[in-house]
Amino acid sequence: MHSETTRSAAAMTDDQAAAEAARIIADAYRPTAYRDDTPVPAHxxxxxxxxxxxxxxxQGATDASVLMLAGATATTMVGGTAAVLMYVSQYADPLTCGLVFGAPTALVLALARLLNRAKPDPDVHHHYEGPVYQDQRTTHTRTTGMWAKTTNRHG
Incomplete structure (x- = not known):
């Protein structure tokens, strides 16, 4: 096999050898992958x-989960600090530690409740064409008892 390659290489002219060399170099640098850049449809x-x-x-669930994670982290830090303080001092009063470390939490909860109540009611705008009947009653639902009796009251 080697002698055939040598014999065929010897039988080539300089122009044929140059063309073969160009073909081999082009094959060596040919891309091995192709990227399709056509845009993907939106739907x-x-x-x-x-x-x-x-x-x-x-988005609401994401916000709530982040808020829960932050609250859990803050609670863990406050509780861990109180536990370490009581352990290190060996005579720290648990009631005093509870008041000192619980006061910021109570303050934050009170502020959050105050801010919730301070939100203005949203403006409601209705635009209709033709005859429209609007029922703006409020339904109060109360479920009680071991067998879950539900009572609906319109107010």
Missing amino acids: GSTPPVAQPGRPPMS
Whole structure:
């Protein structure tokens, strides 16, 4: 096999050898992958695929989960500090520690409740064409008892 390659290489002219060399170099530098840059349609029949990390959820659920994580972290830090203080001092009064470390938490909860009440009611704008009947009654639902009796009252 080697002798055939040598014999065919010897039988080539300089122009043929140059063309063969150019072909070999072009083959060596040919891309081995292709990237399709055509834009992907914004919608279609393929369902979305969940990505690694936090599961997909609404913005409200995301905000609530972050708030719960932050609250849990703050509670852990306050409780851990109180526990370490009582352990290190060996005579710290648990009631005093509870008051000192619980006061900021109570203050934050009170401020949060105050801010919730201070929110203005949203403006409601209705735009209709044609005859419209609006029922603006409020229903108060109360469920009580071991067998869960539900009572609806319109007010």
